[in-house]
Amino acid sequence: MNVQNPILAIDYGTKRIGLAISDSKGVIASxxxxxxxxxxxxxxxxxxxxxxxxxxxxxxxxxIGKPQIFKEEYKYSVRKIDKFAKKLTDIxxxxxxxxxxxxxxxxxxNMLLSLGQNIKSSRKKIDMISATMFxxxxxxxxxxxxxxxx
Numbered sequence: 001m002n003v004q005n006p007i008l009a010i011d012y013g014t015k016r017i018g019l020a021i022s023d024s025k026g027v028i029a030s031x032x033x034x035x036x037x038x039x040x041x042x043x044x045x046x047x048x049x050x051x052x053x054x055x056x057x058x059x060x061x062x063x064i065g066k067p068q069i070f071k072e073e074y075k076y077s078v079r080k081i082d083k084f085a086k087k088l089t090d091i092x093x094x095x096x097x098x099x100x101x102x103x104x105x106x107x108x109x110n111m112l113l114s115l116g117q118n119i120k121s122s123r124k125k126i127d128m129i130s131a132t133m134f135x136x137x138x139x140x141x142x143x144x145x146x147x148x149x150x
Contacts (some may be wrong), residue, residue: 006059007021007059008063009065025138
């Protein structure tokens, strides 16, 4: 797959959506922000916010974290993510690809704990860090795959 940079990574949740961005060379992932879904801001508002990010950073590819279906409750999440990805494709006309993010939230929590951060007070950061982690994982594996083909 020919992935173009920069890549916008999205950690989709029903309450918070974490965003991260790659550099133009596709080497480094950086956290961006967390968008919150509230009773006054629904998914349509979030999609508009994401569209602004896409324009501002000249995004060429969107990477959405998707859990593997280990448990029955993940099926619901995967359906919501697929529906969200379809809407995103429709409004951006960009390719959307998926990355396994089954353990990214736990990894993010562990990283914050190792930095001495309180999980409760860092909850807002976790989704953004999760997006950054699975984007960096994707960039690392994509970069290695490119090296093998040279």
